[in-house]
Amino acid sequence: DAKTTQPNSMESNEEEPVHLPCNHSTISGTDYIHWYRQLPSQGPEYVIHGLTSNVNNRMASLAIAEDRKSSTLILHRATLRDAAVYYCILPVYNQGGKLIFGQGTELSVKP
Protein backbone atom coordinates (compact mmCIF):
# COMPACT_ATOMS: atom_id res chain seq x y z
CA ASP A 1 0.00 0.00 0.00
CA ALA A 2 1.32 3.43 -0.92
CA LYS A 3 2.23 5.58 2.07
CA THR A 4 1.59 9.27 2.70
CA THR A 5 3.63 11.68 4.83
CA GLN A 6 2.23 14.85 6.38
CA PRO A 7 3.50 17.37 8.95
CA ASN A 8 2.15 16.62 12.41
CA SER A 9 0.76 20.11 12.96
CA MET A 10 0.29 23.51 11.37
CA GLU A 11 -1.01 26.85 12.50
CA SER A 12 -2.95 29.45 10.59
CA ASN A 13 -4.60 32.77 11.23
CA GLU A 14 -8.27 33.19 10.61
CA GLU A 15 -9.24 34.39 7.12
CA GLU A 16 -5.80 33.58 5.71
CA PRO A 17 -5.08 30.82 3.19
CA VAL A 18 -3.72 27.51 4.42
CA HIS A 19 -1.61 25.10 2.40
CA LEU A 20 -1.47 21.58 3.82
CA PRO A 21 1.22 19.44 2.14
CA CYS A 22 1.31 15.70 1.60
CA ASN A 23 4.04 13.51 0.16
CA HIS A 24 3.17 10.22 -1.53
CA SER A 25 6.30 9.29 -3.43
CA THR A 26 5.26 5.62 -3.91
CA ILE A 27 1.91 6.46 -5.51
CA SER A 28 0.93 4.29 -8.46
CA GLY A 29 -0.55 5.55 -11.69
CA THR A 30 -4.11 4.58 -10.75
CA ASP A 31 -4.12 5.79 -7.14
CA TYR A 32 -6.54 8.58 -6.36
CA ILE A 33 -5.54 11.14 -3.74
CA HIS A 34 -8.23 11.75 -1.13
CA TRP A 35 -8.39 14.24 1.71
CA TYR A 36 -10.56 13.82 4.76
CA ARG A 37 -10.75 15.87 7.91
CA GLN A 38 -11.86 15.08 11.43
CA LEU A 39 -13.25 17.84 13.57
CA PRO A 40 -13.03 17.41 17.35
CA SER A 41 -15.42 14.74 18.66
CA GLN A 42 -16.75 13.92 15.18
CA GLY A 43 -16.31 11.27 12.54
CA PRO A 44 -14.08 11.97 9.55
CA GLU A 45 -15.62 13.84 6.66
CA TYR A 46 -14.66 13.86 3.01
CA VAL A 47 -13.03 17.04 1.74
CA ILE A 48 -11.83 16.50 -1.82
CA HIS A 49 -10.12 14.03 -4.12
CA GLY A 50 -8.25 14.01 -7.42
CA LEU A 51 -6.18 11.90 -9.78
CA THR A 52 -3.98 14.13 -11.93
CA SER A 53 -5.53 17.53 -12.42
CA ASN A 54 -6.06 20.21 -9.81
CA VAL A 55 -9.54 20.10 -8.32
CA ASN A 56 -11.79 22.67 -6.68
CA ASN A 57 -14.97 22.32 -4.66
CA ARG A 58 -16.85 24.44 -2.18
CA MET A 59 -14.66 23.33 0.71
CA ALA A 60 -11.15 23.44 -0.70
CA SER A 61 -8.78 23.10 -3.64
CA LEU A 62 -6.39 20.26 -4.32
CA ALA A 63 -3.14 20.94 -6.15
CA ILE A 64 -1.40 17.83 -7.46
CA ALA A 65 2.24 17.91 -8.51
CA GLU A 66 2.98 17.01 -12.10
CA ASP A 67 4.82 13.83 -11.05
CA ARG A 68 1.99 13.07 -8.56
CA LYS A 69 4.47 12.43 -5.78
CA SER A 70 3.01 15.21 -3.68
CA SER A 71 -0.16 17.22 -3.30
CA THR A 72 -1.38 20.24 -1.38
CA LEU A 73 -4.77 20.87 0.13
CA ILE A 74 -5.63 24.55 0.00
CA LEU A 75 -8.15 26.20 2.27
CA HIS A 76 -8.60 29.63 0.73
CA ARG A 77 -9.77 31.44 3.87
CA ALA A 78 -9.38 29.52 7.09
CA THR A 79 -12.12 29.86 9.66
CA LEU A 80 -12.19 28.70 13.26
CA ARG A 81 -14.45 25.85 12.16
CA ASP A 82 -11.63 24.53 9.95
CA ALA A 83 -9.57 23.55 13.00
CA ALA A 84 -9.31 19.77 12.60
CA VAL A 85 -7.00 16.90 11.78
CA TYR A 86 -6.54 16.64 8.01
CA TYR A 87 -5.73 13.27 6.47
CA CYS A 88 -4.20 12.69 3.05
CA ILE A 89 -5.14 9.17 1.93
CA LEU A 90 -4.65 6.87 -1.05
CA PRO A 91 -7.59 4.42 -0.91
CA VAL A 92 -6.73 0.75 -1.35
CA TYR A 93 -9.19 -0.44 -3.98
CA ASN A 94 -8.19 -4.09 -3.99
CA GLN A 95 -9.26 -4.16 -0.34
CA GLY A 96 -12.72 -2.71 -0.65
CA GLY A 97 -11.64 0.88 -0.85
CA LYS A 98 -9.94 0.72 2.51
CA LEU A 99 -8.82 4.11 3.81
CA ILE A 100 -5.46 4.01 5.57
CA PHE A 101 -5.41 6.87 8.04
CA GLY A 102 -1.98 8.03 9.15
CA GLN A 103 -1.56 10.58 11.92
CA GLY A 104 -2.62 13.45 9.69
CA THR A 105 -1.93 17.15 10.18
CA GLU A 106 -3.56 18.89 13.11
CA LEU A 107 -4.52 22.36 11.95
CA SER A 108 -5.09 25.06 14.52
CA VAL A 109 -6.64 28.38 13.51
CA LYS A 110 -6.01 31.53 15.51
CA PRO A 111 -8.61 34.30 15.64
Added chain:
Amino acid sequence: DADVTQTPRNRITKTGKRIMLECSQTKGHDRMYWYRQDPGLGLRLIYYSFDVKDINKGEISDGYSVSRQAQAKFSLSLESAIPNQTALYFCATSDHRGPGDTQYFGPGTRLTVL
Protein backbone atom coordinates in the same frame (compact mmCIF):
# COMPACT_ATOMS: atom_id res chain seq x y z
CA ASP B 1 -31.78 13.38 10.12
CA ALA B 2 -28.22 12.06 9.89
CA ASP B 3 -27.46 9.76 6.95
CA VAL B 4 -25.28 7.40 8.99
CA THR B 5 -26.26 6.73 12.58
CA GLN B 6 -24.60 4.67 15.27
CA THR B 7 -26.00 3.27 18.49
CA PRO B 8 -25.13 3.49 21.27
CA ARG B 9 -23.05 6.66 21.24
CA ASN B 10 -21.34 5.76 24.49
CA ARG B 11 -21.01 2.42 26.25
CA ILE B 12 -19.17 1.24 29.31
CA THR B 13 -18.92 -2.49 29.80
CA LYS B 14 -16.91 -5.05 31.73
CA THR B 15 -14.29 -7.50 30.59
CA GLY B 16 -15.82 -10.69 29.21
CA LYS B 17 -19.19 -9.18 28.29
CA ARG B 18 -20.68 -9.50 24.82
CA ILE B 19 -21.50 -6.21 23.21
CA MET B 20 -23.01 -5.15 19.91
CA LEU B 21 -22.62 -1.83 18.13
CA GLU B 22 -25.19 -0.93 15.50
CA CYS B 23 -24.85 1.14 12.36
CA SER B 24 -27.72 2.26 10.13
CA GLN B 25 -27.65 4.30 6.94
CA THR B 26 -30.27 5.99 4.80
CA LYS B 27 -27.94 6.77 1.89
CA GLY B 28 -28.80 3.58 -0.01
CA HIS B 29 -25.13 2.65 -0.28
CA ASP B 30 -23.97 -0.91 -0.87
CA ARG B 31 -20.66 -0.77 0.96
CA MET B 32 -20.29 -0.44 4.71
CA TYR B 33 -17.22 -0.37 6.95
CA TRP B 34 -16.25 -0.55 10.61
CA TYR B 35 -13.15 1.30 11.86
CA ARG B 36 -11.68 1.85 15.29
CA GLN B 37 -9.70 4.86 16.43
CA ASP B 38 -7.31 4.88 19.37
CA PRO B 39 -6.23 8.12 21.07
CA GLY B 40 -3.89 10.20 18.95
CA LEU B 41 -4.03 7.76 16.05
CA GLY B 42 -5.83 7.49 12.75
CA LEU B 43 -8.59 5.00 12.02
CA ARG B 44 -7.96 1.30 11.34
CA LEU B 45 -10.30 -0.94 9.35
CA ILE B 46 -11.93 -3.84 11.23
CA TYR B 47 -14.40 -5.30 8.71
CA TYR B 48 -16.15 -4.25 5.53
CA SER B 49 -19.11 -5.46 3.49
CA PHE B 50 -19.86 -4.98 -0.21
CA ASP B 51 -23.48 -6.12 0.03
CA VAL B 52 -25.95 -8.04 2.17
CA LYS B 53 -24.37 -11.24 3.56
CA ASP B 54 -20.94 -10.24 2.18
CA ILE B 55 -18.27 -9.96 4.88
CA ASN B 56 -14.56 -9.17 4.51
CA LYS B 57 -11.85 -8.87 7.16
CA GLY B 58 -9.91 -5.69 7.56
CA GLU B 59 -6.52 -5.23 9.16
CA ILE B 60 -7.58 -5.75 12.80
CA SER B 61 -10.52 -8.21 12.78
CA ASP B 62 -9.38 -10.48 15.63
CA GLY B 63 -11.79 -10.32 18.56
CA TYR B 64 -14.59 -8.85 16.44
CA SER B 65 -17.41 -10.19 14.29
CA VAL B 66 -19.96 -8.46 12.06
CA SER B 67 -23.37 -9.08 10.56
CA ARG B 68 -24.93 -7.55 7.43
CA GLN B 69 -28.53 -8.79 7.28
CA ALA B 70 -29.90 -5.78 5.43
CA GLN B 71 -28.45 -3.19 3.08
CA ALA B 72 -29.01 -0.41 5.58
CA LYS B 73 -27.58 -2.11 8.66
CA PHE B 74 -24.13 -3.34 9.66
CA SER B 75 -23.54 -4.59 13.20
CA LEU B 76 -20.22 -5.04 14.99
CA SER B 77 -19.96 -7.51 17.88
CA LEU B 78 -17.35 -8.05 20.53
CA GLU B 79 -17.98 -11.61 21.73
CA SER B 80 -15.91 -11.21 24.90
CA ALA B 81 -14.79 -7.65 25.42
CA ILE B 82 -11.28 -6.91 26.72
CA PRO B 83 -9.80 -3.62 27.94
CA ASN B 84 -7.60 -3.06 24.87
CA GLN B 85 -10.80 -2.85 22.81
CA THR B 86 -11.50 0.46 24.51
CA ALA B 87 -11.63 2.87 21.59
CA LEU B 88 -13.79 5.07 19.41
CA TYR B 89 -15.63 3.05 16.75
CA PHE B 90 -16.80 4.50 13.46
CA CYS B 91 -19.10 3.10 10.82
CA ALA B 92 -18.86 4.35 7.23
CA THR B 93 -20.64 3.80 3.92
CA SER B 94 -19.79 4.29 0.26
CA ASP B 95 -21.64 3.73 -2.99
CA HIS B 96 -18.66 2.46 -4.98
CA ARG B 97 -19.02 4.49 -8.12
CA GLY B 98 -15.37 3.86 -8.93
CA PRO B 99 -11.86 4.59 -7.66
CA GLY B 100 -12.87 8.08 -6.66
CA ASP B 101 -15.77 7.08 -4.44
CA THR B 102 -15.87 8.57 -1.00
CA GLN B 103 -16.82 7.28 2.41
CA TYR B 104 -19.37 8.84 4.72
CA PHE B 105 -18.83 8.37 8.42
CA GLY B 106 -21.15 8.12 11.37
CA PRO B 107 -20.68 10.10 14.58
CA GLY B 108 -18.88 7.29 16.38
CA THR B 109 -19.42 5.08 19.42
CA ARG B 110 -17.14 5.55 22.40
CA LEU B 111 -16.60 2.15 24.01
CA THR B 112 -14.92 1.65 27.38
CA VAL B 113 -14.10 -1.85 28.60
CA LEU B 114 -13.27 -2.01 32.29
